[in-house]
Amino acid sequence: MIPLPLIDGRTLARVITYLNKHTEDDASDEAKRKFDEEFLYGMEVGVLYDAALAANYLDIGGLFHEVCQRIADGMMNKSVEWVRKTFHIESEFTSEEEVQIKKEYAWAWEGVDSNAD
Amino acid sequence: MVQIIEGESSSSNRHCRTIIRGADRLSTLPQHILTEILSRLSTVEAARVSFGSRIWMTTWHLLPNLVFDYSQFPNVVNKAHSFVRFVDWTVAHHDESDVKIFELQLGPTTYCEASIKYQWVEFAIRHNVQKLVLHGRVCGTQNLANSIFSCRSLVKLELSVNELVFSWPETIQLPNLKKLKLKFLLLPQMISNQDLFSNFPALEKFSMFFCNIAFFDVLSISSSRLTKFTMSACPGMESCSIRLQTPSLAKFIYTSWDPRESVLQVPPCGFSLVVDGDDSCMCRGSPDELSRTVVKLTRELFGTSYITKGRWLIQMSQGGVVNRGSGGYVTDYDSVGDFGDLNDVTIKNFG
Numbered sequence: 001m002i003p004l005p006l007i008d009g010r011t012l013a014r015v016i017t018y019l020n021k022h023t024e025d026d027a028s029d030e031a032k033r034k035f036d037e038e039f040l041y042g043m044e045v046g047v048l049y050d051a052a053l054a055a056n057y058l059d060i061g062g063l064f065h066e067v068c069q070r071i072a073d074g075m076m077n078k079s080v081e082w083v084r085k086t087f088h089i090e091s092e093f094t095s096e097e098e099v100q101i102k103k104e105y106a107w108a109w110e111g112v113d114s115n116a117d
Numbered sequence: 118m119v120q121i122i123e124g125e126s127s128s129s130n131r132h133c134r135t136i137i138r139g140a141d142r143l144s145t146l147p148q149h150i151l152t153e154i155l156s157r158l159s160t161v162e163a164a165r166v167s168f169g170s171r172i173w174m175t176t177w178h179l180l181p182n183l184v185f186d187y188s189q190f191p192n193v194v195n196k197a198h199s200f201v202r203f204v205d206w207t208v209a210h211h212d213e214s215d216v217k218i219f220e221l222q223l224g225p226t227t228y229c230e231a232s233i234k235y236q237w238v239e240f241a242i243r244h245n246v247q248k249l250v251l252h253g254r255v256c257g258t259q260n261l262a263n264s265i266f267s268c269r270s271l272v273k274l275e276l277s278v279n280e281l282v283f284s285w286p287e288t289i290q291l292p293n294l295k296k297l298k299l300k301f302l303l304l305p306q307m308i309s310n311q312d313l314f315s316n317f318p319a320l321e322k323f324s325m326f327f328c329n330i331a332f333f334d335v336l337s338i339s340s341s342r343l344t345k346f347t348m349s350a351c352p353g354m355e356s357c358s359i360r361l362q363t364p365s366l367a368k369f370i371y372t373s374w375d376p377r378e379s380v381l382q383v384p385p386c387g388f389s390l391v392v393d394g395d396d397s398c399m400c401r402g403s404p405d406e407l408s409r410t411v412v413k414l415t416r417e418l419f420g421t422s423y424i425t426k427g428r429w430l431i432q433m434s435q436g437g438v439v440n441r442g443s444g445g446y447v448t449d450y451d452s453v454g455d456f457g458d459l460n461d462v463t464i465k466n467f468g
Binding site for chain 1: 165173190192202
């Protein structure tokens, strides 16, 4: 029995599902990609974070990169505010700092998805 | 607190339905995971995320890969000004950690009003850059070459800087450089027996595109590790001899200035292959025949064991007389090419 103090049961179960698929003898690369797509689809942000931590701790390169990519994809082409809300990030900037940043780097608020608010 | 927000990731058609529960988990992730995530975004996207929170901002300041692409920057009013401020800010606030990849893509120069600043290149060099790509116009007259060619950490270097007469650096210290790509450079007049490209001990791939070598009589390259050499559409190449001392060369691609490669013109000059002083391989014919013969010959010759010991000199000659005004045949075979392992040669004829 190997104790894994940093990972909760649910996340570990998910990691094992991933590993089982990826170590199947007759799974083609295509099948693995499809599995990854469905596996990560609809995953909550909190779950993604847990998975990233677990994959990192257990040194599972493939899963780690997939999860990080998934989190990054979720941020692509979204406004600053949307990313904050979605990933529930505390800004920690003062309101003066915020104003300054928005003024100085106004371009960062351009060209994002129109459905992001 | 439970919030449910649904969103769509428009890039790569993946739907990312996100549901948030609980407090911010971000701060529990170790720094290197945050760096991994942020590295997967383009530089502009990553900056956008960083403006959202201090944690991401910290991550931004230690990103190891910085690619500034003018064409990917949002099309705002005063775009060039904003872009320059952005690079300035990034460079000013980066922490002391290494920057592995640093790219400045400020092209095509007809549409990009921003220029590459010397300070930006200096920043990359100070941060032990391994891959440096400079594409665009250079600001001011400072000699970039001296700094770049003393950057010992460089493994890949790509220089594509228009309108710059490239002053060749006084010393070259690039012990780790494996890949060198030069585009659009105007190589300066040099003393003809100087071996410009023989100071890169680790060089494996070297290519020159559209570099003006009109001042060159002879382009000399000696490198024990070079496996691939490409020279394409360089003005002045028709009057320049190439000497290769490259025992590991496996691929040599030499293509013409003439963009209409499928239509061969009658050449004013042709190729002669001189093997160990024996010029019986010299051949003339129609351009088609000539280029076919040259390629066939080189393949045949490379296929024989004779060649592994043989010495080569590839010369451009006009009507059988080696040009450069010497008025006669070259008798000096001391610096000749060594093609021990060459197995693929593409030589296209030109007019």
